[in-house]
Amino acid sequence: MTADAKHAPTPYLRLFDVTKRFGDFIALKDISLEIYEGEFVCFLGPSGCGKTTLLRAIAGLDIQTSGTVEQNGQDVSALPPYERDFGIVFQSYALFPNLTVAKNVAYGLENRKIAKRDVRQRVAELLQLVGLPDQGDKYPRQLSGGQQQRIALARAIATSPGLLLLDEPLSALDAKVRVHLRHEVKQLQRRLGITTVMVTHDQEEALTMADRIVVMNQGVIEQIGTPEDIYRKPSTSFVADFIGTMNFVAGTAVGPDRVRCGDNVLACETSDMREGDVVTVAVRPEDIVLREGVSESEENVFSVRIDAMEFLGSYVRADLALEARGDQILRADLSINLVRRMQIAEGDERFVNIPKERIRVYQGTVNRDV
């Protein structure tokens, strides 16, 4: 269902030039975005990037300073939250502490002229759905964090809203619970086919759950794309840096598809560089290939010295010093199999190859805050 919905002609949710100011501070700047029915979209970015503000604007909890929000073909820009159609889950669960679990779930159903019996039945269904069928009579405080968040989810979807908003729903949970619930939420969303927007600062969460990711920084959208797009082809150096691990090497363009980094010249697939441009070359650690039986004369093959190896379970992260320029370190992820097979050890000198289709080149220098 989601796969088809992705390409539906009319978007379910449409933001146009949404701007939000708090005094002099611009929290959101001209955000335009389309979200399709049944899609699971993540707003991802560092804290303060405006992702939560954007979510609250969609909900009508903090109405934008300018711009429009359309939901299901209707302009809801100026509507208060209770006149919009959404369910929401917060990081803090926000379960009403004085109401039982069942009452919490029933909260949105109760003032809709639904018969009491039907309400009870629906609540039972929902509790079943989130895997807590026997917990209806307990108070929120008697449940674990993960259980509470499931209840919050059940409450949010109880009224079958057209849109589900999740504001960092898993951030307050323990690592294991988080991974588990991640999977469950995604499954539930698939099953219900409910259009969902989730705010998170956790890239892993976004990459595993989202159909599309909206990467935000300082109030603007940096990139919108599928998790694979975002990971493989980060369109800005910010995205490249923020998502996953990335090696950045400063360089100078020597041709439309040639960059000089120190003593080496790299071939890459870009073609819009002009000679003399100051650029930054980016490559992911897992894309650096350690090879035997090659020579430096081949394209994008360099001799390196293995400075340090860090054992990380299923793979090894190695610090590679480019021989020619000892101060330049590349991080490479090497599979344990490879390491065993090639008997790689610290201090070795080896050849690496950086496939040119894996190289990203960004204009200018990159300031990393790491």
Add this chain to the structure above:
Amino acid sequence: MKRRYLHSMLAAVAVTVLASQSWAATTLTVYTAIEADDLKRYAAEFNKYYPDIEIKWVRDSTGIVTAKLLAEKNNPQADVVWGLAATSLMLLKAEGMTQAYKPKGVEQLDKKFVDGEDPPHWTGMDAWVAAICVNTVEAKKLNLPMPTSWKDLTKPVYKGHVVMPNPNSSGTGFLDVSSWLQMFGEEGGWQFMDSLHQNIAWYTHSGSKPCRQAGSGETPIGVSFAYRGAKVKNKGAPVEIVMPAEGAGWDMEATTIIKGTKNLEAAKKLVDFSVSKEANQMYNSVYAVVAYPGVAQPVKNYPENIGAKMMNNDFQFAADNRKRILKEWQRRYDSKSEPKS
């Protein structure tokens, strides 16, 4: 059937409402400083003659009632003041708050008790006279001789045994001070107070408290007024009321109509009653000196012949010089903080 029943019900209600209205057509808001236990009696007596006027009492101590009246100057709440110190009413008169009215039968009253202007702005009811309350038990314990005059109180033997009201917070206190200034002259008066001050244990905020304190033995001697002395004595306190030989200051309880009242006719009736012989007889049950000559009977525990001891009080002098006197008094005595014992 049902409807008819309703009609008759309504008619009955209407009759009741009308009837009760004709019974108490007017309600008068009356400000007063009369003692609480006398109020009900006064109202009942008045209603014997005017059953259709209901009195709504607003009672408080003299200072508070006066302050309240003045505070409400721009928007008076009272229709009539019945039973407030004449000096306070003079203050109201000066502020233009009183209504001139000549009550029926006012010519029967002692001239002293009627405002000099014609028609008068206020009429007096009864006099309360300054007096010295002496606790005989405590005096005996301390070997104090019975004082007979104001001047006696300045004798060293009474050092730390005299309590009097602070004129800055009590009307009675001011009454005392102004009477001494009139009797002993400006200079002599202050001289007298200088030496009296040496003997004062403490000054109180209220005029009746010195006598009450004498009654409870807190002080052997309290400068207060005769009416309070009699009341304390009635309660069984070992108190003797001394009328000082030089004469004593006095003030009267008086009545006035507040200008701008919406119930002028009823107010006039109340004031008419307040000067009547019957009303004066009523005052006499607690006050020995009343405005209507010849009706006064001796009151239990009151000093005899109290009328003769009343000095010739110049109320105008007191009103005109009030601010100056209080300031001077404060300068001389109120800035000495340490209580002398």
Add this chain to the structure above:
Amino acid sequence: MLAIGAFLVVCVLLPLYSMLSKSFENADGDFIGLANYADYFSTPALFLSAINSLYVSVTASVIVLVTAFVYGYALTRSCMPFKWFFKLVALVPLLTPSLLSGISLVYWFGKQGVAKELLFGELIYGPIGIIIGSAYWVFPHALMIVITALTITDARLYEAATALRTGTLRTFFTITLPGCKYGLISAGFVTFTLIFTDFGVPKVIGGNYNVLATDIYKQVIGQQNFEMGAVVSMILLLPAVLAFTVDRVVQKKQVALLSAQAVPYRPKPKRKRDLCMLVFCSIVAALILLMIGMAQYAALITFWPYNLEFTLANYDFDLANGGGWDSYFNSIRMALYTAAFGTVIIFFGAYLVEKGRRFIAGRSIFHAIAMLPLAVPGMVLGLSYIFFFNNPSNPFNFIYGTMAILVVATITHFYTVSHLTAVTALKQMDAEFESVGASLKAPFYRTFARVTVPVCMPAALDISMYLFLNAMTTVSAVVFIYSSDTTLASVAVLNMDDQGEIAFAAAMAMMIAYTCAGARILHALLTRSIMRTTQAWRTS
């Protein structure tokens, strides 16, 4: 939002403004600049009153602070037995008007007092009386702050000190004292302000020892000089505002200290210390009980000191000047209205400050105004109400002289502490309840009624209790604005004492005490039953 904002403006700002402008006017209402101030400052009596006020306030504050600290220390840091009893006794002064201590002191140490020899010939009427009387009634206020301060100290600090083999004394001076430093400063300022602005005790037992609070009374009631009363009020306001500001700053720092995750301290038994503490607390508790006990005795005596037969005649208030039984029932009505309306208004106000999303500037201004009443002495507030409300051109003029103005004045007078309690309770709730409610299409009032109110119920009950007790006992806020239809028990105590009817006064004060004690018991029962029924979720 607007309505409650307007409530505060009308009840706090405008009256104070009319008070300020009054102090610049002469009796005819003409503007005369600072002439009144010049006049007042040229009187030597002023400086004396100011110095006297300072002297008694500082002395009594120091006494109260030291006593409250040791007492609080005993309750929180020792294993002395009967803690519950000492906690209970310490709160007794809250149940009575401040005047009660004055009355009781007369019976103890007056000229006929049963223990006057203890004063070695000194008079109780004067600074000694004011200091003892004030210390009595502000003690619980100081104690509550000190206990809070002592409770929040981190036990790990003591464990660290023990591990470093620090001596008891050094531990006390390097950990205990600095740990509750801000609490002590805060308690100091609160007691100072309370005593500095109190009028009941100096009125009853002050003799001719003038303080600023009685000066206002003298100016207004004794001389009907409202302008000068306004001047003294403004002067009285100054140190109170100063103390309040310092206290606020200190409170902020205290909050910063609190944010650390502290482990609560649990005292271990130490025979010698516990015994010392028991002795000390017994003495303090005995003094408190002696004070209220004497008032009770006074209320039952026929005619002190000459007829010591017991009687109930002193409870026949209708025979006393200053207010009969009416005033007692008025007081109860007033206290109930204050508790009911006050809790609703204050709670709503706090809700808007805490939960409103718009008008950020408006909300912070509202919060600032809500803080103000704490710094305004009751008499100043009451006097300003006369100026403001008894003005025919004021549209609210109609409440003058009614029960309403008393209720409004009392709510306003005790607004701040209640407001802070409500805000704290609301802060403990999840910030997103309203958002969730809105997303579920539940109107805000439904979430308010079904979630916010039930969750905050215990706090709301506390607020209403606080308002009720204060409404029963306050004198200063209402002494200028009650009318004959609305005489109050606490004012009756003042007036009866003023008239010298001290036995009636004691009896009336005791009626207030019984009522407040009854209300407290009721409150405790109600809280318990509410905790059991609607607050079951808390315990589980």
